Amino acid sequence: MAVNLDLSQFHEIFFEESREGLEAMESGLLNLDVGVPDPEVVNTVFRAAHSIKGAAGTFGFTNISQFTHVLESILDDVRSRKRGVTQELVDVLLQSVDGLRYMLDCAKSGAQADEDRVAAILEKLQNLPVEQQPRPAGWLIRFSPKPHLLQAGNDPYRLFRELKALGNLLITPDLSRLPGIDEKEFDPENCYLGWDLLLQSDAGIEQIREIFAWVEGDCDLDINLSGERRQMVERRRRRDDEPAELETGGKGQEQASIRVNIDKIDTLINLVGELVISQSILSHAVTEHDHDHDRTGRLKEIVELLEKNTWGLQEQAMRIRMQSIDITFQRLPRLVRDLCRSLDKQAELEISGGSTEVDKTVLEKITDPLVHLIRNAVDHGIETPGERKAAGKPESGLIEVSAFQEGGKIIIKIKDDGAGLDPGKILVKARENGLISDTEELSMGQIHDLIFLPGFSTATKVSDVSGRGVGMDVVKRNINDLGGSIELVSEQGKGSAFTIKLPLTLAIMDGQLIRVGKEILIVPVLAIVESTQIRKQLLSAVAGKTEVYRFRDEYIPLLRLDKAYGISSELKDITDGLLIVVDTGQQRVGLLADEILSQQQVVIKSLEANFQQVPGLAGATVLGDGTVAMIIDVPGLMRHCKGITAAHTAGNAAPLP
Amino acid sequence: MREMVSFTLKGAGYEVFNATDGVEALAFARANDVDLVITDINMPNMDGFTLIKELRKLPSYKFTPILTLTTEDSSEKKNMGKVAGATGWIVKPFDPDSLLQTVRRVL
Numbered sequence: 001m002a003v004n005l006d007l008s009q010f011h012e013i014f015f016e017e018s019r020e021g022l023e024a025m026e027s028g029l030l031n032l033d034v035g036v037p038d039p040e041v042v043n044t045v046f047r048a049a050h051s052i053k054g055a056a057g058t059f060g061f062t063n064i065s066q067f068t069h070v071l072e073s074i075l076d077d078v079r080s081r082k083r084g085v086t087q088e089l090v091d092v093l094l095q096s097v098d099g100l101r102y103m104l105d106c107a108k109s110g111a112q113a114d115e116d117r118v119a120a121i122l123e124k125l126q127n128l129p130v131e132q133q134p135r136p137a138g139w140l141i142r143f144s145p146k147p148h149l150l151q152a153g154n155d156p157y158r159l160f161r162e163l164k165a166l167g168n169l170l171i172t173p174d175l176s177r178l179p180g181i182d183e184k185e186f187d188p189e190n191c192y193l194g195w196d197l198l199l200q201s202d203a204g205i206e207q208i209r210e211i212f213a214w215v216e217g218d219c220d221l222d223i224n225l226s227g228e229r230r231q232m233v234e235r236r237r238r239r240d241d242e243p244a245e246l247e248t249g250g251k252g253q254e255q256a257s258i259r260v261n262i263d264k265i266d267t268l269i270n271l272v273g274e275l276v277i278s279q280s281i282l283s284h285a286v287t288e289h290d291h292d293h294d295r296t297g298r299l300k301e302i303v304e305l306l307e308k309n310t311w312g313l314q315e316q317a318m319r320i321r322m323q324s325i326d327i328t329f330q331r332l333p334r335l336v337r338d339l340c341r342s343l344d345k346q347a348e349l350e351i352s353g354g355s356t357e358v359d360k361t362v363l364e365k366i367t368d369p370l371v372h373l374i375r376n377a378v379d380h381g382i383e384t385p386g387e388r389k390a391a392g393k394p395e396s397g398l399i400e401v402s403a404f405q406e407g408g409k410i411i412i413k414i415k416d417d418g419a420g421l422d423p424g425k426i427l428v429k430a431r432e433n434g435l436i437s438d439t440e441e442l443s444m445g446q447i448h449d450l451i452f453l454p455g456f457s458t459a460t461k462v463s464d465v466s467g468r469g470v471g472m473d474v475v476k477r478n479i480n481d482l483g484g485s486i487e488l489v490s491e492q493g494k495g496s497a498f499t500i501k502l503p504l505t506l507a508i509m510d511g512q513l514i515r516v517g518k519e520i521l522i523v524p525v526l527a528i529v530e531s532t533q534i535r536k537q538l539l540s541a542v543a544g545k546t547e548v549y550r551f552r553d554e555y556i557p558l559l560r561l562d563k564a565y566g567i568s569s570e571l572k573d574i575t576d577g578l579l580i581v582v583d584t585g586q587q588r589v590g591l592l593a594d595e596i597l598s599q600q601q602v603v604i605k606s607l608e609a610n611f612q613q614v615p616g617l618a619g620a621t622v623l624g625d626g627t628v629a630m631i632i633d634v635p636g637l638m639r640h641c642k643g644i645t646a647a648h649t650a651g652n653a654a655p656l657p
Numbered sequence: 658m659r660e661m662v663s664f665t666l667k668g669a670g671y672e673v674f675n676a677t678d679g680v681e682a683l684a685f686a687r688a689n690d691v692d693l694v695i696t697d698i699n700m701p702n703m704d705g706f707t708l709i710k711e712l713r714k715l716p717s718y719k720f721t722p723i724l725t726l727t728t729e730d731s732s733e734k735k736n737m738g739k740v741a742g743a744t745g746w747i748v749k750p751f752d753p754d755s756l757l758q759t760v761r762r763v764l
Contacts, residue, residue: 151713153722153744153763162762189719214745217736 013259014055015108021048022104023330026097029090030333037078037085045093046075052100063113064103070125071096083130092124094334138167138200139208142222144174147190149218156195162211167201262360265320269507272310272317273603277622279303279310284624314603318505319357325403325412326354328367332374332401339378346396347382347416353403358410359505365482366412366502369475373414373498374399376472381418381496391493393417409484409526410504415497421490423447430456448488452476480584480635483509483524501526507604511621511631513597514580517567520629521593522602522621527634529581529588531596536575549590551581556588564616564641565630570594584638591632604631615640658726658749662695665753666760679703683711686718692764694723695747698734706741713742722763 028045032038053068071093077083099121106113141163145156163169174194179186199208205223212221286303329351336349358366382388382397389395400415423444430436430450442450450456454473479486484502503509503526511522530551538550539558547558558579562569571577571594579590602621607614618633663673674691676682680702686694694712698705705725712718725738727746735746747759 150720152739152742153720155720158763214739217739 011059011108014059015104016259018052018055018104019101021052022097022101024048026094026334027330029093029097030337032085032090034085034087034090039079042075042079042085046072046079049075061103061107063118064100064107067096067100067103067118067122070122071100074125074128077130089128092121092128096121096125138198139203139205140222140224141197141199141208142194143197143212143219144177144194144221145191145215145219147187147192149191149215151189152218154215154218156191156193159211159215160195160197163197163199163208166203166207167199169200170198172196172198260320262321269317269321272314273507273605276310276314276603279306280624281622281626283307284626314508318359318507321360321505321507322357323360323363324355324357325363325410328363328370329354329401329403331367331371335371335374336378336399339375343379344384345378345382346385347378348396348398350398350400351402352400356403356405356410357504358403358502359507361506362410362482362502362504365478366500369478369500370401370412370414372475374401377414377416377418377496381416381420383419387419405504410502412500412502413497414500415495417495420492420495421448421451421488422492426450426456448490451488452486477635482506483526485526485583508601509604509631510599511602512580512599513623513629514561514578514591514593515595515597516561516565516593517569519565519567520597520623520627521561521565522629522631523580523582523591524618524631524634525599527582527584529583531578531580534575534577534579534592539574549579551579551588551590554588556581556590558590558592559637559641560592561632562592564637582634584635587638589634589638602629602631658697662726662756665756668753669757669760671760677701679705679708679711682708686712686715690717691721693760694718694721695726695760696723697726698738706737709738709741709743724759724763 025045025048028041028048031041032045049068049072053065053072056062056064056068074083074089074093078085078089083089099118103113103118105111143156143159149156160169160171172195174196177194178192208223212219215221283303286299332351333349336347339345340347377399378397382399383391383393385395388397398417401413402415403410403412405411426447427436427442427450430453431438433456435450435453435456436442451472452475454471456471456473476486479500479502482502483506484500486501487499488496489499490496510525512525512528514521514523532551534549539547540550541547547560548555549558560569561567562571569577571592574592577592577594578596580593580596581588581590602623604619605621606619607617610620616633616637618631618636620628620630623629659675659677663675666673674685674689676685678700679696682694682696683703696705696708700708703711709723709725712721712723722744723742725734725743725746726749727734727738728749738746744763745759747756751759
């Protein structure tokens with residue numbers, strides 16, 4: 001009797017690992033220098049292809065395995081220097097990574113891969129002309145200054161600057177002589193660094209010696225014809241285990257990890273959530289008996305300790321679900337590169353903060369908006385090299401993407417140094433689409449905000465790049481649905497910057513407790529603009545039905561929470577209530593509550609999982625006293641109450657009389 | 658020689674201060690910070706080597722580039738300059754272009 005193995009669980013691992021392998025290949029290929037490839041990078045790409053091939057064969061995905069075999073043999077040629085690295089080679093290899101990804105997706109969903117599509121890429125791969133590896137014309141310079149080098153007024157940087165004038169220079173620092181920072185012999189005025197330099201130039205050795213003439217006695221200098229870079233790197237590797245990744249920004253250390261099914265983690269997080277709730281009920285109960293100090297004194301201490309540990313536990317449990325945003329950021333260099341090629345533009349992408357961690361779900365949902373914003377930046381933001389030159393800017397544009405954590409939020413910034421928004425064009429477009437009237441005067445900020453309105457589509461629907469029918473309104477809605485916000489600052493001619501704020505996790509949030517009748521409701525703090533007392537003279541009714549409230553210089557619809565949720569309010573007069581102005585992402589709206597209570601962190605329990613999805617509610621939570629409170633889903637509530645808001649889709653642009 | 662160096666550098670847009678000998682140069686250096694010192698070796702009152710040694714003792718001249726003016730064949734003087742703490746040298750005689758080229762190496 002054969003053992004009946006359930007292969008499907010291994011399939012999952014195979015797909016996951018292959019996906020990671022493809023990402024490694026892609027980022028390796030993007031780092032590959034045409035002409036002089038770094039053998040380490042070639043090796044990484046080769047190894048990734050090799051493992052995919054092996055695994056695909058094992059699991060019977062013959063087409064993938066055959067495809068990868070062709071890919072692998074080309075990479076092997078590159079590795080053994082039988083084949084040089086050309087731009088064409090990199091392009092075709094990147095296309096085959098796409099091809100592989102497509103085949104893997106098909107295999108995963110059980111679909112049949114389109115053979116023609118695969119064959120077309122295979123053909124390109126097989127027909128790649130073999131460019132001989134150009135003999136690297138250049139010099140290998142090992143420059144190890146003596147510690148006192150700087151004290152004679154010489155600066156290695158200036159030497160490198162001069163070398164650079166001779167040709168292309170690759171600089172690899174050697175940190176092996178660097179003493180620890182706290183060691184006594186560390187003298188900040190000494191030079192402990194050494195450098196391995198690869199100079200691609202046809203300059204003669206005399207020219208190089210000339211550059212180093214002034215430091216001849218102050219350093220150990222070794223100048224050789226290149227062609228043995230790899231050996232040199234390996235020699236150094238043996239000498240010290242310090243990875244030589246400094247110039248590429250570091251690959252981060254491999255950390256031991258295990259693969260766990262996400263369901264197990266979610267169950268754990270759910271249980272921890274329950275624990276937090278039980279703990280807060282316990283705290284509440286102890287506080288209620290506070291008058292009996294003798295008995296509760298010790299108990300209170302224990303409960304406080306428990307509270308501390310519970311929150312610590314929850315924080316750590318949340319972190320299990322967190323992934324570094326690099327997973328999304330990694331896709332961006334390829335995107336920018338491809339867009340630039342198809343649009344004939346030049347742009348550099350600078351990414352920082354890739355190690356910032358964010359909840360897996362948030363990460364998954366932020367990818368599309370992010371990709372969209374980058375597309376926009378290249379397509380609409382960055383000008384053509386000609387236009388840039390004419391505007392006195394460098395021909396190559398710069399797109400900066402950064403992420404960092406601030407409090408309980410993660411902030412992602414996307415900044416370009418392109419043309420910025422043209423307020424004139426936006427106004428014309430907005431008037432054409434009837435979003436604003438012809439006579440309205442808007443501030444610059446209000447004009448910029450117009451691009452987030454549904455029905456506003458950016459000027460020219462260029463190619464297949466941005467004009468995919470997805471507007472900025474969708475970007476904004478996706479972000480708002482996650483409980484986040486997006487802001488735009490733009491200056492015409494200088495560029496635009498988007499700032500996205502997102503909650504770190506979807507499992508807990510800062511909530512504002514409000515009371516309507518006998519019910520406690522929770523409004524996400526991130527959505528609240530302001531809370532205010534209601535003044536009757538600012539209240540009016542449109543068409544005798546919809547109530548609107550004049551909030552600062554705009555009219556906002558007023559939403560009575562008691563009616564929306566079918567609760568009976570205890571308000572005798574509307575002016576006894578409080579207005580909570582929230583931003584739904586599309587517009588501002590005032591929620592009418594009986595009373596505003598405290599703010600606190602709440603654990604979000606899904607209604608969908610425990611009961612059923614209820615429109616207008618994001619979930620529920622259990623408060624310290626054991627009461628269940630509903631969490632208002634602000635954008636969802638607005639969609640649900642369309643009847644009330646339909647007249648005001650563009651309400652936040654309504655003019656003053 | 659001093660006038661020619663000064664004239665060439667001023668022509669290229671650099672701010673130049675002149676001193677007639679090492680003593681004067683050192684006095685100026687104590688009161689002012691400069692980006693580059695160019696000194697001859699043979700000077701009255703204080704020679705170039707002594708000047709360099711004295712300059713290197715001043716905290717703000719510890720890492721300042723100092724170039725000596727030297728003749729092609731005097732490798733001994735080049736080395737003495739280096740030992741005293743000079744950054745490099747300018748070989749005499751020179752044309753204005755090569756002087757500027759050398760100066761740009763250290764600025």
